[in-house]
Amino acid sequence: MKALVKEKPTIGLTLMDVDIPSYQDNEILIKVKRTAICGTDLHIWNWDAWAQKTIKTPMTIGHEFMGEVAEVGKNVKDFKVGQRVSVESHIAGTKSRNARAGKLHLDPDTINLGVDRDGAFAEYVVVPEKNVVPLPDSVEDNLASILDPFGNAVHSTLSFDLIGEDVLITGAGPIGIMSAAIAEHVGAKKVLLTDINQKRLELAAKVCDVETLNVSTMPIKQKMTAMGLKEGFDVGLEMSGSEQALRDMVDCMIMGGDIALLGLPSEEIKVDLSQIIFKALNIKAIYGREIYETWYKAIALIESGLDISKIITHTLSYKDFQEGFDLLNEGKAGKVVLNWD
Numbered sequence: 245m246k247a248l249v250k251e252k253p254t255i256g257l258t259l260m261d262v263d264i265p266s267y268q269d270n271e272i273l274i275k276v277k278r279t280a281i282c283g284t285d286l287h288i289w290n291w292d293a294w295a296q297k298t299i300k301t302p303m304t305i306g307h308e309f310m311g312e313v314a315e316v317g318k319n320v321k322d323f324k325v326g327q328r329v330s331v332e333s334h335i336a337g338t339k340s341r342n343a344r345a346g347k348l349h350l351d352p353d354t355i356n357l358g359v360d361r362d363g364a365f366a367e368y369v370v371v372p373e374k375n376v377v378p379l380p381d382s383v384e385d386n387l388a389s390i391l392d393p394f395g396n397a398v399h400s401t402l403s404f405d406l407i408g409e410d411v412l413i414t415g416a417g418p419i420g421i422m423s424a425a426i427a428e429h430v431g432a433k434k435v436l437l438t439d440i441n442q443k444r445l446e447l448a449a450k451v452c453d454v455e456t457l458n459v460s461t462m463p464i465k466q467k468m469t470a471m472g473l474k475e476g477f478d479v480g481l482e483m484s485g486s487e488q489a490l491r492d493m494v495d496c497m498i499m500g501g502d503i504a505l506l507g508l509p510s511e512e513i514k515v516d517l518s519q520i521i522f523k524a525l526n527i528k529a530i531y532g533r534e535i536y537e538t539w540y541k542a543i544a545l546i547e548s549g550l551d552i553s554k555i556i557t558h559t560l561s562y563k564d565f566q567e568g569f570d571l572l573n574e575g576k577a578g579k580v581v582l583n584w585d
């Protein structure tokens with residue numbers, strides 16, 4: 245089969261022929277139809293410091309995808325050949341206290357598909373049955389391939405009660421934009437989405453109807469006042485990993501406000517902890533999705549009319565993977581989907 249492999253410890257990926265993977269009794273072989281390129285895949289492509297210490301070559305990467313069940317292990321009872329599915333890419337363990345309590349998103353032994361074991365940028369991928377999510381017909385193929393990052397947005401955004409609340413979202417990458425769309429959909433009062441990249445803010449305007457701000461043109465506080473907010477934002481979602489964004493956010497929060505942190509800083513950052521304490525802020529760090537409550541909510545949001553489809557700006561053949569990675573590295577795309585049909 246064809247697969248996109250990090251063959252050697254250098255920049256890029258190789259499209260090559262590899263064996264169709266074999267599966268265990270509790271695993272499912274999936275025929276991949278659509279994959280999406282994640283920020284994680286870009287790190288691996290670019291072979292940055294994180295990728296160098298994390299990825300053991302050769303490794304087929306990719307974890308955002310949908311496809312059809314091709315074959316099932318002999319203990320698999322709940323899936324049928326031909327069934328449309330997506331997959332939770334965090335494969336939790338079974339032994340830790342959290343795993344045994346059913347809090348799979350907090351299991352320290354979690355391994356990641358397409359990072360720690362062969363992933364979905366291939367014609368076939370093998371995953372444990374417990375990670376497979378059945379897809380309803382209401383979620384079309386391209387959209388189904390981005391349920392994993394949409395789930396990051398769902399988990400972050402629905403961490404707090406947003407109805408009638410003013411929400412600040414820093415970082416207008418795909419997850420920040422999808423978070424803004426969710427906040428608007430579930431009834432937030434005012435939503436402000438910020439970035440320093442004008443193209444991202446223009447894409448945001450196509451996906452959702454929220455206030456946007458290029459912070460290189462005006463401070464958030466000035467915009468906040470112009471929006472009629474007197475005491476600050478009630479909820480903050482930090483999606484950029486930028487030190488300045490987090491500092492601005494803390495500065496613009498109401499006393500007792502809630503902050504979710506998803507954006508991953510590339511190095512240690514400085515924040516004014518005494519300001520956080522004196523403002524009595526509630527801070528929650530987000531890693532992945534709640535398994536499987538987030539998947540339930542994500543599909544329910546789509547079925548209740550939330551349309552995030554315009555976040556997918558490019559659909560390419562898997563053979564044009566180089567173009568997809570180039571677009572993302574140049575900041576010229578939202579989500580890029582590769583078609584494996």
Ligand SMILES: [Zn+2]
Nearest residue numbers: 282284308393
């Ligand atoms: Zn991802």
